[in-house]
Amino acid sequence: MGLIKLAALGTLAYVGYKYYEKSQGGSNAAFATGQSGTVRDAGPHATADETSHDWSKTDEESDESFPASDPPGNY
Numbered sequence: 001m002g003l004i005k006l007a008a009l010g011t012l013a014y015v016g017y018k019y020y021e022k023s024q025g026g027s028n029a030a031f032a033t034g035q036s037g038t039v040r041d042a043g044p045h046a047t048a049d050e051t052s053h054d055w056s057k058t059d060e061e062s063d064e065s066f067p068a069s070d071p072p073g074n075y
Contacts, residue, residue: 031046031047042060042063042064042066043055043060043063043064044059044060044063
């Protein structure tokens with residue numbers, strides 16, 4: 001009997017978590033406002049995080065080269 005209660009509680013927790021995730025609005029932190037698609041534009045201006053606008057030159061070049069396997073030329 002205890003195992004059935006535990007399974008019911010686990011199912012209820014899972015359903016509640018999925019409902020919570022769905023109700024969060026679905027904004028993607030990787031994309032700036034107005035961007036859509038599966039690939040985001042490169043650079044700090046293309047992120048939704050307003051605090052990330054102070055990137056170094058290496059940060060920008062690394063972001064621009066993603067998802068390439070080679071690092072930036074001046075790294």
